[in-house]
Amino acid sequence: MKIQLLTVVLALSLAGVASAATNLAPNGNFEQAGTNSPVASWTVAGDGAIALDTGTKFAGKSALKVSLEKAGTVRAESARFEVTPNALYLLSGWVRTEGFGPGSYEGVDASLSVQFISKAGAGLPTTFPLIPYPYTVGLPYGDVTNWQLFYRLTTAPADAAQAQISVNINSTKDHASICRLDNLTLAVYNPPKAEGQAWVYEVATKMALQSAEAVDDPDAGNGKAAKATKGVHKKGCIVYGPYTKDQAAGQYRVTVRAKVEDNTSAEPVFAVRLVADGSLGDMANTLFVRGTDFKAANKYQDFEFEAIKPATGTFQFPVDWSGATSLWLDRITVTTEHVLTPLEIQTFWP
Numbered sequence: 001m002k003i004q005l006l007t008v009v010l011a012l013s014l015a016g017v018a019s020a021a022t023n024l025a026p027n028g029n030f031e032q033a034g035t036n037s038p039v040a041s042w043t044v045a046g047d048g049a050i051a052l053d054t055g056t057k058f059a060g061k062s063a064l065k066v067s068l069e070k071a072g073t074v075r076a077e078s079a080r081f082e083v084t085p086n087a088l089y090l091l092s093g094w095v096r097t098e099g100f101g102p103g104s105y106e107g108v109d110a111s112l113s114v115q116f117i118s119k120a121g122a123g124l125p126t127t128f129p130l131i132p133y134p135y136t137v138g139l140p141y142g143d144v145t146n147w148q149l150f151y152r153l154t155t156a157p158a159d160a161a162q163a164q165i166s167v168n169i170n171s172t173k174d175h176a177s178i179c180r181l182d183n184l185t186l187a188v189y190n191p192p193k194a195e196g197q198a199w200v201y202e203v204a205t206k207m208a209l210q211s212a213e214a215v216d217d218p219d220a221g222n223g224k225a226a227k228a229t230k231g232v233h234k235k236g237c238i239v240y241g242p243y244t245k246d247q248a249a250g251q252y253r254v255t256v257r258a259k260v261e262d263n264t265s266a267e268p269v270f271a272v273r274l275v276a277d278g279s280l281g282d283m284a285n286t287l288f289v290r291g292t293d294f295k296a297a298n299k300y301q302d303f304e305f306e307a308i309k310p311a312t313g314t315f316q317f318p319v320d321w322s323g324a325t326s327l328w329l330d331r332i333t334v335t336t337e338h339v340l341t342p343l344e345i346q347t348f349w350p
C-alpha cells in the first residue's frame with residue numbers, strides 16, 4: 001500500500017495532475033529480466049556488471065544493481081526510446097549506493113545521464129559550453145545509505161529524436177562499489193497552473209554581482225538592472241544568489257527578465273542554472289537563452305523555466321554569460337504552482 005501511495009503521489013505532484021504522462025524509461029521499475037542481458041532493455045559496458053537485485057529494492061520485486069568489484073568504470077545503458085524535440089522532461093527515481101565512502105570524495109563517484117540522440121543517430125552535445133553537463137545528475141560522494149529521490153528537469157534539444165539513460169560509476173578503489181536504482185521515470189512534464197503567490201528578486205540589489213555592475217535603467221523594474229558589458233566584464237558566472245528560503249517545498253515557475261544589445265546570433269548568450277540545494281545533485285534545471293530567442297534588441301523579455309524546491313535547502317539562480325553581447329538582467333520572479341502537503345513531504349523525504 002505504501003508503495004502504491006508513493007507512486008500515486010509522485011505521479012500527481014511531480015508529473016502534473018492533468019495527464020498521466022507516459023514513462024519512457026525502459027523497464028524503469030526494473031522488474032523484468034532480459035534474454036540477452038540480466039536486465040531487460042539495459043546493457044552494460046566497462047569493468048562491471050548489472051543485475052536485478054531482489055534483496056535490496058525500493059518497490060516491486062527488484063531494483064537495478066550496477067556494480068564494480070574493484071577499481072575501474074562501468075556504464076549501464078538503457079535501450080533508446082523516442083522523444084519529442086523541445087519538450088520538457090522530468091527524470092526522477094530512487095537511488096541507493098554502497099562503497100562510495102562516508103562523506104567526502106573517497107575515490108568513487110557516479111552519475112545518471114540522459115543522452116539525447118539526433119535523427120542521424122549521433123549523440124547531441126551540450127549546446128552551451130559554459131554548462132558542461134546539463135543532462136546529468138551527479139550523485140553525492142558519500143554513500144546514500146537509504147533510498148533517496150532524485151530529479152532533474154531537462155529540455156530535449158531541437159534536433160533530438162531519441163534518448164537513452166545511463167548510470168556511470170568511476171572507482172579508484174579495490175573494493176566493491178554499487179549503485180542501485182528503482183522506479184526510474186522519464187516523462188513529459190506538464191507544469192500545473194500557477195497558484196499565484198510570487199516573489200520578486202531584483203538582480204541588481206538582491207543577488208551577488210560577480211562580473212556585472214548595477215546600472216540605472218528606466219525600462220527595468222525598480223529602475224535598476226545588473227549589466228554585463230561586452231569587452232568589459234569577464235564571461236562565465238556573472239551573478240549568483242539569492243540563497244532564498246522564502247519558498248516552501250513544492251513546484252514553482254521561475255521567470256527571468258532580460259535584454260541584450262544584439263539579438264542576431266543563434267549562439268546561447270546566457271544560461272540560468274537552478275540550484276535547489278538539499279536535493280541529490282545540485283543542479284536541478286537549466287534555462288538556455290540564445291540571441292535569436294529575443295524578439296528585439298535592447299528590449300526586455302521574459303523567459304520561464306520550472307523549479308522543484310526540496311523540503312530543505314535554498315534556491316539559487318547563478319547566471320552564466322557567453323560575453324558575446326551586452327546583457328541586462330532585471331529581475332527573477334518565482335511563482336507558486338503547487339505547495340507540497342506535509343504528507344507529500346514525508347513521502348518524498350522520509
Ligand SMILES: [Ca+2]
Nearest residue numbers: 029059060062
Ligand atoms: Ca522495482
Ligand SMILES: [Ca+2]
Nearest residue numbers: 202221224330
Ligand atoms: Ca530590476
